[in-house]
Amino acid sequence: MNDQASVLVVEDEPKIAALICDYLRQSSFAAHTLDNGSAVDDWVRENAPDLVLLDLMLPGKDGLTVCRELRGHSTVPIIMVTARVDEIDRLLGLELGADDYICKPFSPREVVARVKALLRRVEMLKTDPGAAAHGIVIDENRFVATIDNRELDLTPVEFRLMALFVDQPGRVFSREQLMSRIYRDGRIVSDRTVDSHVKNLRHKIDAATGRKELIRSIYGVGYKLE
């Protein structure tokens, strides 16, 4: 056993996979590679990595399918890797539940920086257990959110959003505030990215409880928890 964070790199181009793994290991991560989408779900179930770097175009199963599969049972942070910038909007629209996106070609340094930033964000939210409002319970140690005793199947970003709303019910958060609290690395993401995550969160709350308006959109301002 060791306490290194482990990263699963799913990438079918051997040179890229080897390069990323080298950089991750130099930064004290444990890195493992898979070159086929079909093997990912079982591997994650067995090995419970701390983060998955998931290429979109893969033999076996493509990254979209794999991401959905993982989200069926896991909140492991996922960074999707795509070869095209314009693909990212389409991916966001698909509500895959990935936490971040990186475009090829990328520098290995950038990949490592993104991995670290995402792990920091996840870690940060584990440190403040037990907020409750509206029948919502956020357990930041177990990374579980329940509402009316129903467990919500949230991505790490959605979980952080939920924790933020629950922490200050009634407060209206602007998109900029939500961004800065969710992405502490100072990264700029578009309003659409924030809207997309909030939309997914509302959809999941609605599906679990039928409470459509729990998170309300305040026109021209942002969002609040009722």
Ligand code: CA
């Ligand atoms: Ca590929």
